[in-house]
Amino acid sequence: LVGGLSCSPYFQHQMKEEFGVGSDYGLKLVIPRRPILSVVEGAAYFGLIKNYIKARILRYTYGKTIIWPLQTAIDKGEPQAHID
Secondary structure, three states: OOOHHHHOHHHHHHHHHHHOOOOOOOOOOOOOOOHHHHHHHHHHHHHHOOOOOOOOOOOOOOOOOOOOOHHHHHHOOOOHHHHO
């Protein structure tokens, strides 16, 4: 996980819960100590090294549904500010 959102402990927990070793997917998630720097470093390499990216096709993509029916959000105790 890289980028600003991956600095969030909540996001990391949710990703590990949904996709980590103990999940149905069984993936080992890699989170660098400085996730934002990883993005900056990649951008720098992209700008400096010709043909830095060899391929852009991913074998798999993963996602998590974050839109719940209204009643589910209320039942889970989501703050009203998050529901509106």
